[in-house]
Amino acid sequence: MRLWKILFAGVGLSLSAALAQTTLTIATVNNPDMVTMQKLSGEFEKKYPNIKLNWVVLPENELRQKVTTDIATNAGSYDVLTIGTYETPIWGKNGWLVEMSGLPQNYDLEDVLKPVRAGLSYNGKLYALPFYAESSMLMYRKDLFAAKKIAVPAQPTWDQAISWAKQLNEPSKGIYGICLRGLPGWGENMAFLTTMINTYGGRWFDESWQPQINSPEWKKAIGQYVELVTKYGPPGVTGNGFTENLTLTSDGKCAMWIDATVAAGFLENPKSSKVAGKMGYAKSPVAVTPNGSHWLWSWALAIPKSSKHAEEAKTFIAWATSKDYINLVGSTQGWVSAPPGTRYSTYSNPNYLKAAVFAKTVLDSINTADPTKPTLKPVPYVGVQFVAIPEFQAIGTQVGQFIAGIVAGKTSLEDGLNQAQAAVEKTMKEAGYLK
Known part of the structure; x- marks a missing residue:
């Protein structure tokens, strides 16, 4: 009888753990860096076993269409959106996105390139975090x-x-x-x-x-x-x-x-x-x-207001855009594959600079692209x-x-x-x- 109770209690615990698990649906583009993110996302699920990731990976034009329709109609199909410097300020102004405040202390927002941060903000508030940035x-x-x-x-x-x-x-x-x-x-x-x-x-x-x-x-x-x-x-x-x-x-x-x-x-x-x-x-x-x-562009990760799992989504986005994630890519995929254009620390990292012969041209191009004087x-x-x-x-x-x-x-x-x-x-x- 006692053994039966112990077994039953164990089943109950595993059931409650399963019920507590949150599934995040992530819409992203089929670019190589995002394919790498999906490939390495098992590391996130190990660290956060209560969060499961469901991926929707689409070609660029199709992603834009589906994500725009979803957020404009408040359909709530996705918890994490891959959007850029075009959509973010407009959707932030419309009240369609969750503000990216309350990030972990070790996230080090000041390490994110200023032009990139500015492009993902509206009225001084940040509405997305950059997965990679480019010129x-x-x-x-x-x-x-x-x-x-x-x-x-x-x-x-x-x-x-x-x-x-x-x-x-x-x-x-x-x-x-x-x-x-x-x-x-x-x-x-x-x-x-x-x-x-x-x-x-x-x-x-x-x-x-x-x-x-x-x-x-x-x-x-x-x-x-x-x-x-x-x-x-x-x-x-x-x-x-x-x-x-x-x-x-x-x-x-x-x-x-x-x-x-x-x-x-x-x-x-x-x-x-x-x-x-x-x-x-x-x-x-x-x-x-x-x-x-x-140009100046960033593919960034944002949370639609329609998401029922905003805190878990923010946890994932903070992980995928962190220094630790960049180091994970560098150490497992080779430093040449590290997400570029987002952090000053990447461009002072000797491992990255040795592998990325293009680093100086990229950083100069990002820093000299001026969206306020484009013509x-x-x-x-x-x-x-x-x-x-x-x-x-x-x-x-x-x-x-x-x-x-x-x-x-x-x-x-x-x-x-x-x-x-x-x-x-x-x-x-x-x-x-x-x-």
């Missing part, structure tokens, strides 16, 4: 450039980049002169293209919110882009976003790639890249102005590769589709940009920005 830069094959006796300066120009693409394009050998994003989306082709338009002297809107899409500056930048991707890039460019170009470059098929600095850690990892040790890094090319030539001419908005207004998500994606149509030869440059201009004018009038 954009030129990544190139040192061996191919050396063979053509091309020296790359720390700050290249677009004229130089265009010349190099022509010289290095050898599709018969499986080498393309340049790889650039072509997949339509405000955070895909338009993220890259906005920086190109900025440095060519263009802007999305003038000071009165009048769209500038069919301006001479846009025509020059987009015309140059279309020539580059159709003559010196891989086929099927309108299907290539960040992830596809990362694969192409790591397979050795791109002589140059201008994109997110976070890619460098993947390219330098011999486990995932055929070009590890062969890559060089320089700042994003400039044309008529350095303003807005390279040559004055603008009424903040944001380098996006416009920080709620309507931009739809506007950017729509314009990205028009530009993909130009690249695919479905419409001329002139007609495509005129159609995009008319569409954005209509949206801005309906939203009340224009009379």
Whole structure:
């Protein structure tokens, strides 16, 4: 009888432990760093056995759509959202996110890069913590450039980049002169293209919110882009976003790639890249102005107000964005794979600096990207590769589709940009920005 009671008590304890367990549903993007986070999350579950993690890993465009719909409708499907410097201040202002206050003492918020913190705040309150942060830069094959006796300066120009693409394009050998994003989306082709338009002297809107899409500056930048991707890039460019170009470059098929600095850690990892040790890094090319030539972005983790497990979600986010997590990645996956761009301590860590030959270029690029002065001419908005207004998500994606149509030869440059201009004018009038 006594033994039966002991056994029953044991069953009761295990049942209560199971009932006390919280499941967090985490929505994230299928970028390599997030795949690593998922892979290492068993360490979190060991440390916090009362919290179980349920992962929803999606391509970038799909993630943005699902997360935006979920939070706008207060559906409550997720406890942790992977969002960026575009959404965070807007959603924080709307009251859709839990403020990131009351963090553990050892979290050391002052160690997080100031420009990154600022980008994830609204009215001085922090609404997300950065998993990694990035700017954009030129990544190139040192061996191919050396063979053509091309020296790359720390700050290249677009004229130089265009010349190099022509010289290095050898599709018969499986080498393309340049790889650039072509997949339509405000955070895909338009993220890259906005920086190109900025440095060519263009802007999305003038000071009165009048769209500038069919301006001479846009025509020059987009015309140059279309020539580059159709003559010196891989086929099927309108299907290539960040992830596809990362694969192409790591397979050795791109002589140059201008994109997110976070890619460098993947390219330098011999486990995932055929070009590890062969890559060089320089700042994003400039044309008529350095303003807005390279972006500032962070993929960050946030908690929607609809989550029923906000405290547990904060515990997970603090773990995934901590110094300890960075050290865990460095010690288990190799220091070149450590999440970049978030903490000053990472850039003073000798292990990271030894492995990450790109570290200085990345840090300089993040620190010099200025979302408050993204263009040559004055603008009424903040944001380098996006416009920080709620309507931009739809506007950017729509314009990205028009530009993909130009690249695919479905419409001329002139007609495509005129159609995009008319569409954005209509949206801005309906939203009340224009009379």
